Amino acid sequence: MAALTVERVSWTIGAVPIVHDVTLHLEPDEFVALIGPNGAGKTSLFNLVSGLRRPNSGRILLGGDDITAQAPHRRARHGLGRTFQTSAVFGSLTVAGNVALAVQARRGGAMRAWRRRSDRDLTLRVAEILAEVRLEHRAGRTAGSLAHGEKRKLEIALLLAGEPRVLLLDEPMAGVSTEDVPALVEVIRGLTAGTGRSVLMVEHHMEVVLDLADRVAVLHHGALLACDTPAAVMADAFVQEAYLGEGL
Ligand SMILES: Nc1ncnc2c1ncn2[C@@H]1O[C@H](COP(=O)(O)OP(=O)(O)OP(=O)(O)O)[C@@H](O)[C@H]1O
Numbered sequence: 001m002a003a004l005t006v007e008r009v010s011w012t013i014g015a016v017p018i019v020h021d022v023t024l025h026l027e028p029d030e031f032v033a034l035i036g037p038n039g040a041g042k043t044s045l046f047n048l049v050s051g052l053r054r055p056n057s058g059r060i061l062l063g064g065d066d067i068t069a070q071a072p073h074r075r076a077r078h079g080l081g082r083t084f085q086t087s088a089v090f091g092s093l094t095v096a097g098n099v100a101l102a103v104q105a106r107r108g109g110a111m112r113a114w115r116r117r118s119d120r121d122l123t124l125r126v127a128e129i130l131a132e133v134r135l136e137h138r139a140g141r142t143a144g145s146l147a148h149g150e151k152r153k154l155e156i157a158l159l160l161a162g163e164p165r166v167l168l169l170d171e172p173m174a175g176v177s178t179e180d181v182p183a184l185v186e187v188i189r190g191l192t193a194g195t196g197r198s199v200l201m202v203e204h205h206m207e208v209v210l211d212l213a214d215r216v217a218v219l220h221h222g223a224l225l226a227c228d229t230p231a232a233v234m235a236d237a238f239v240q241e242a243y244l245g246e247g248l
Pocket residue numbers: 013018036037038039040041042043044045
C-alpha cells in the first residue's frame with residue numbers, strides 16, 4: 001500500500017487553476033523530489049497535502065486512510081510531517097530543549113501517563129533524535145547560534161519528534177552554505193533508508209535532487225508533467241523544454 005496517495009487533486013483560486021488533476025504515489029521508504037519552475041504550484045501542492053488548503057476535487061490518502069477533510073494537526077497526528085521554508089525553532093532555547101518541547105507536544109495527548117514516567121525517557125528520546133540528525137554535539141547550544149545547515153537539521157529533528165511516516169521537506173537547502181550541503185544531504189538521505197518513512201521534497205538544487213531522489217516529479221503550470229527516475233526525467237525532451245530550458 002502506498003504511504004501517500006494524491007489522487008486527481010485540483011485546486012483553483014477563483015477561476016484560475018493552480019494545481020491541476022495531480023496524481024502521485026509515494027511508497028514506504030521512497031524518496032520523491034518535486035521540481036518545477038517558480039510558480040509551478042509546488043508549495044500549493046504541499047499546502048494541499050498538509051491540509052493548509054482544501055482541494056476543489058480529488059482525494060489525499062495517508063496509508064489507506066482518506067485524510068482529504070482532515071485539519072493539518074490531525075494529519076500530523078496521523079503521521080504526516082512538514083517543514084517550511086522559514087525556520088520554526090526557538091532561538092533562545094537550547095537545541096535539546098527545542099527537541100524536548102517537540103517530543104512533549106507530540107505526547108501531549110498522553111501527558112498524564114507521560115509525566116509519571118521518568119525524565120530519563122524524554123532525555124533518551126531527545127538523544128536518539130539528535131543522533132539521527134547528527135546534532136548530538138550541539139545539544140547544549142542555543143538554537144539561535146547554529147549555522148543555517150545545522151538549523152535545518154534541527155528543524156528535521158523537530159519533525160522527527162512527531163514520529164511521521166511521511167515527511168514533506170520544503171526547500172531544505174535554502175540558505176545553506178555550499179560547504180554545509182553534503183552533511184545535510186546525508187541526514188536527509190538517512191530519513192528514508194530502511195526506516196519505512198517516505199519523503200516528498202521540494203528542492204531547487206538539481207544536484208541534490210538527482211543525488212537523493214528515487215523518483216522526480218515535475219510540475220508545470222500546476223500539472224504533473226512527469227514522474228520517473230531521475231535519469232528518465234532528465235532525458236525527457238518535454239521536461240527539458242518546459243523546465244530545464246528555463247534555467248534553474
Ligand atoms: N493564496 C494565493 N492567492 C493567489 N495566488 C496564489 C496563492 N497561492 C499560490 N498562488 C499562485 O499559484 C501559483 C503557484 O504558486 P506556488 O507558490 O504554489 O508555486 P511554487 O512552484 O511553489 O513556486 P516557487 O518555486 O516560487 O516557490 C503562482 O502563480 C502563485 O502566484
